[in-house]
Amino acid sequence: RVFLDSGTLTPLLKKLEKKDYVVRTREEKDERNLQISLTEQGKAIKSPLAEISVKVFNEFNISEREASDIVHNLRNFVSKNFDNSDKK
Template identity: 50%
Template sequence: MMQKLENVLENQLCFLLYASSREMTKKYKPLLDKLEVTYPQYLVLLLLWEQDTLTVKKLGELLALDSGTLTPMLKRMEQNDLIVRERSTQDERSVLILLTEKGRGLQAEACFIPDRISAISGEDKRVVEDLKASLLHLLKTLQQF
């Protein structure tokens, strides 16, 4: 019996996004292993290198992670001396995340990662920029529903 084309796995957008994400994360792993951070921890560091201090709530929003996922990761990052968690003096319910010197220092070591990933993908810069724009549009559309 012939399957309808829309029921074929490789025609499922969600599968292609999932498989691509897994492959991309695999490419990051050896680079991040040198820094002794995981991919999700790297994403936290990227945000903190941009803004230096963020609340746990804001980090969760920006990374689309719930506190059940984020809190243990932040705890490990604190144990590894990458961040410090502090209660806000303005709002005791709010926890601030700040970089340590070690966490700040990793930025210089990590600056090569985007270029390495670009080289590994082998895609033309224009193709990558178009893909990022399309994915951002898709993400924003999906977040509205």
Template identity: 40%
Template sequence: MENSKSLQLNQQLCFPLYAIAKEITGLYRPFLDELDITYSQYLVLMVLWEQDGQTVNQIGEKLYLDSGTLTPLLKRLENKKFISRKRKKEDERVVEIFLDEAGKQLKTKACEIPSKIQEKLNLSQNELIELKTDIQKILNRILP
């Protein structure tokens, strides 16, 4: 018989990663509700706050999302007047995303979120850096 112990939930790497991702995302919810955005929308806005005027493909690459997932998300952000989508003049197949004034102003309110999350997790700055480093190491091995 195969080693059935390897199929126990407590033996899996995927389950604690799944559970912690779900729980941490949930910690963001009350703060993001105040801004009237979802966690996915927050991720898109962070990418644009870092560098405005990116293409849908560039944003998708950074967030590991395909355009089928990203497009409805961008439409909702556009409906809320946080972003504008513009087709590139040189190549109309390419859509660039720009922050609107409301999206730029949202950044000031969102700046408090990382420290609030760190406080809820009760992690020191060093623990947080170490955790992110370890997770990024695994992610780099998985992704091309």
């Protein structure tokens, strides 16, 4: 699950699809659901992008544990503040 609204996500996915990094497929059972998959080109850049992320964390002297905590805390923040936006 991605914690972005469709107004943000759709243009991003269109750009990634145009550059042949992803393919979007509607589910047959429920066409409201969209399956996003990496293409071969998308898979090819996945590893180099992960290496860049590691270099960024290393540049700021962030340990793997601290990086994991940051990601965990951001997910919690998004979940608490954006997943229930329709209930506010």
